[in-house]
Amino acid sequence: MFDWSIIAQYLPVLSEAALLTLYLSIVSLILGLIFGLGAALAKLSHNPILNVIASFYVWLIRSTPLLIQLFLIYYGLPQLGFDLSPFTSGVLGLALNVGAYNAETIRAGIQSVNFGQTEAALSIGMSRAKAMRRIILPQAIRNIIPPLGNNFIILVKDTSLVSTITLVELTMKTQQLVGTTYKPFELYLGATLLYAIMTTAIALLLRLVEKRLHLKTSRR
Secondary structure: OHHHHHHHHHHHHHHHHHHHHHHHHHHHHHHHHHHHHHHHEEEEEEEOOHHHHHHHHHHHHHHHOOOHHHHHHHHHHHHOOOOOOOHHHHHHHHHHHHHHHHHHHHHHHHOOHHHHHHHHHOOOOHHHHHHHHHHHHHHHHHHHHHHHHHHHHHHHHHHHHHHHHHOHHHHHHHHHHHHHOOOHHHHHHHHHHHHHHHHHHHHHHHHHHHHHHHHHEEEE
C-alpha cells in the first residue's frame, strides 16, 4: 500500500540532500562556464596548438558517457597518484562535462555577433582581447543565456550519477533510505518531486533573466 506518511517523514532528510545536489550543481556550473569559455576562445583563436587542444577536449567529452568520465576521475586517477574525494571528483567530472557543451554554445554565440563589429573595434586601436571583452561577449551573452540555461538544468539532473562514486546527494540518500524502509515508490517519488522543483525553479529564474535582457536591449 502507498503510504504518504513516508514522504512526509523523510522529506526533511531528502531536502537536505537536495541542497547538496544544488550546491554541487552551482559549483560545477561555475567551473563549467570557465572551462567552456576557455575552450570556446581557444577554438576561435588563431593559435593552432590551443585550437587542437580545445577541439580534442570538446570531442572527447561529448563522445563519451558522463558515467565513464566520473569513474575515470574517481577510480582511475588514484592509480596515477591523484586521490580525490567524492565531492571533488563529482565537481570535476560534471564541470568538465558541462564545460564541453558550454564551449560549443559560447562559440556559436560569439560567432553570431556580426564580424564587422570586431573589425570596427580593431580599426580604432582595440586589441582582439579587449574587443572580445567589451564588444563581442556582452552581445553574445544575450544569445547564449537560453542554451546555457538548458545545460544547467541537464547538469542538475546529471548530478544523480555522482551517487555511483559514493557521494551522498539526493539520489544516493534516497537509495539509502529505500534500503532501510523498503518503501521505494514513496521515496523515489519524493526525490522526483524535489528534482522537479529544482529544475522548474531554475527554468523560471532563467526566464526572468531572459526577459530582463530583452527589455534592456529594446530600450537601446
